[in-house]
Every structure is written in structure tokens, then in C-alpha cells.
Amino acid sequence: MGRVVRFAVSIDEKLLEKFDQFIKERGYVSRSEAVRDLIRAALIEEDLREEDFAFGTLTLVYDHHQRELAERITEIQHGYLENIIATMHVHIDHHHCLETLAVKGKVKDLKELAGKILSLKGVKHGKLVFTGVEP
Incomplete structure (x- = not known):
């Protein structure tokens, strides 16, 4: 320091x-x-630059009664298996689920993954957060 x-x-x-x-x-x-x-x-x-390697989390809240939304989220995730380290799924109430993905990879790819999921109809809120270690 x-x-x-x-x-x-x-x-x-x-x-x-x-x-x-x-x-x-x-x-x-x-x-x-x-x-x-x-x-x-x-x-x-x-x-962070688009080509940098990063770690982070993608957190989203969605309406699980939205027609085929859970299936679309899963389908998108399957296209990014090399970027997703782990997922956690929580049932908030009768209508809403919280999902958190621990992610790694090029910033560009992680932003692309987040954009595809967060833009789906029925996703109420979400955020991609990058993290790093201070040199």
C-alpha cells in the first residue's frame, strides 16, 4: 500500500x-x-476491457410463471458452460425466483451472457457485477 x-x-x-x-x-x-x-x-x-478475463456474478429475479422463461434461461446458460462456474436458485415467493450465477471469462462474453438473460420478458431485475483482486 x-x-x-x-x-x-x-x-x-x-x-x-x-x-x-x-x-x-x-x-x-x-x-x-x-x-x-x-x-x-x-x-x-x-x-476492465472487453478482452480481459474476469470473475463475477450475474444475479436476476424473474417471474417463474412467465411462459417458458425458465427453459429459455436454462437454454442460454447451456450455451455458456465454459463461463458459468456455479448457479444458485432460490424461490422467493409463489411467483418469483432469484438466480445467481458465478461466472468467469472474457468481459465481452460475460456481458453477452448477461444481456441475453436480462433482456428476456419476465426478468424483473438483474445485474452483472465484476470483481477482481487489487494488484
Whole structure:
């Protein structure tokens, strides 16, 4: 780790209150620690190029009563077997399921996989999150 540098940030009072609540809920010991984590996360996403190899998760919530949706999701996943490490399926309620995929591969391929699944009719929400290890 390099030399620690202090800097000031101007922020709207209400936004700071929400940030402090975020810090408390996440168990951070200081604002600085939270800001460092947010910066690291943003830089990991920003530094990834389409041809880079990455790890991540694809999380989605969908209506399992949507006609043939579960089958289409499975069919898409079968086309990306080399990218999917593991999946977890959770029944949220009578209508909704949560699915999380641990993924690896070229950023371009992972974005393609996410786009195909998240654009399906009946997928309510989803997000692809990349992660990495700081050098």
C-alpha cells in the first residue's frame, strides 16, 4: 500500500446522512474505509476491457410463471458452460425466483451472457457485477 493522502469532499447534507446510514448498516468503521471500497469497486469496473478475463456474478429475479422463461434461461446458460462456474436458485415467493450465477471469462462474453438473460420478458431485475483482486 502506498502513502496515505487526505483530501476533502464537499457533499450535500442529506446525501451525507444517507451515506452515514450506509456506513453504519455495512459495518464500516469510518467514512474513509467506505470511500476506499467504493473507489476500488468503481475502478475495477472501469479498468476492465472487453478482452480481459474476469470473475463475477450475474444475479436476476424473474417471474417463474412467465411462459417458458425458465427453459429459455436454462437454454442460454447451456450455451455458456465454459463461463458459468456455479448457479444458485432460490424461490422467493409463489411467483418469483432469484438466480445467481458465478461466472468467469472474457468481459465481452460475460456481458453477452448477461444481456441475453436480462433482456428476456419476465426478468424483473438483474445485474452483472465484476470483481477482481487489487494488484
